Amino acid sequence: MLVSAKEMLDKAKAGHYAVGQFNINNLEWTKAILQTAQEQNSPVILGVSEGAGKYMGGYKTVVGMVNGMLEELNITVPVALHLDHGGYDACYKCIEAGFSSIMFDGSHYPIEENVAKTKELVAAAHEKGLSIEAEVGAIGGEEDGVVGMGECADPKECKMVADLGVDFLAAGIGNIHGKYPANWKGLSFETLDAIQQLTGDLPLVLHGGTGIPADMIKKAISLGVSKINVNTECQLAFAAATRKYIEEGKDQEGKGYDPRKLLAPGTQAIKDTVKEKMEMFGSIGKA
Ligand code: 13P
Numbered sequence: 001m002l003v004s005a006k007e008m009l010d011k012a013k014a015g016h017y018a019v020g021q022f023n024i025n026n027l028e029w030t031k032a033i034l035q036t037a038q039e040q041n042s043p044v045i046l047g048v049s050e051g052a053g054k055y056m057g058g059y060k061t062v063v064g065m066v067n068g069m070l071e072e073l074n075i076t077v078p079v080a081l082h083l084d085h086g087g088y089d090a091c092y093k094c095i096e097a098g099f100s101s102i103m104f105d106g107s108h109y110p111i112e113e114n115v116a117k118t119k120e121l122v123a124a125a126h127e128k129g130l131s132i133e134a135e136v137g138a139i140g141g142e143e144d145g146v147v148g149m150g151e152c153a154d155p156k157e158c159k160m161v162a163d164l165g166v167d168f169l170a171a172g173i174g175n176i177h178g179k180y181p182a183n184w185k186g187l188s189f190e191t192l193d194a195i196q197q198l199t200g201d202l203p204l205v206l207h208g209g210t211g212i213p214a215d216m217i218k219k220a221i222s223l224g225v226s227k228i229n230v231n232t233e234c235q236l237a238f239a240a241a242t243r244k245y246i247e248e249g250k251d252q253e254g255k256g257y258d259p260r261k262l263l264a265p266g267t268q269a270i271k272d273t274v275k276e277k278m279e280m281f282g283s284i285g286k287a
Pocket residue numbers: 023047084085176177178179206207208209210229230231232233
């Protein structure tokens with residue numbers, strides 16, 4: 001059964017480790033992540049962006065697929081199904097569809113509007129037993145070929161949003177989605193430290209987990225990060241393994257064109273990536 005992400009992240013914060021949010025794109029992704037979590041006895045959060053939800057046939061399709069796998073693959077570790085960077089309408093749709101957690105990303109609104117909408121969604125999510133993440137300070141990333149550097153959130157605004165009753169908070173600390181550019185300055189630990197000083201026990205979320213070096217990850221965890229989002233790294237691993245299979249001509253040998261064979265190396269590559277991240281985040285054995 002899906003669970004809210006609150007308990008697993010409160011435990012992670014108290015235990016000084018982080019739980020990975022791995023974004024899913026299809027059945028292979030979902031199965032690879034769930035099986036790895038079970039094998040490693042780790043809690044896990046499946047992230048679904050609005051675009052990925054649409055791609056997979058809608059939020060209800062995703063809920064049906066994930067619930068079916070939990071039962072039929074005997075997944076007993078804590079699993080949360082979480083809307084990633086949801087807009088206002090998508091949040092309500094996911095609450096209805098049977099997600100166990102949502103993120104409302106109001107970081108592009110003026111802070112007053114972010115606060116008002118977040119407050120309303122906190123009540124709606126909690127009424128149905130879901131956990132909710134909010135965001136302060138936009139997280140950069142590539143848009144139309146331009147890489148935005150990622151803002152640093154104002155710690156006072158973080159405190160304001162934390163006080164609305166959100167279960168965990170994403171704050172920009174110079175992190176960005178996708179690959180980091182060569183001239184990236186690294187995470188702002190001063191900002192993270194200032195945010196934690198004001199928000200106390202609230203689990204903090206680090207987006208853009210792809211390509212952040214292990215020492216920065218460890219330092220971020222020591223300063224209160226309890227959830228780390230990874231998406232691009234699984235995509236890169238999947239693409240490289242699939243490319244290798246095709247370049248070696250394996251799809252043309254025997255029944256190598258069978259999708260169950262063709263997608264197998266990529267699926268294994270996702271499993272390896274997820275395991276590596278779980279080791280780095282310290283969540284193995286914490287289910
Ligand atoms: P990456 O794609 O950089 O790993 O970021 C994932 C993320 O933060 C999803 O919200």
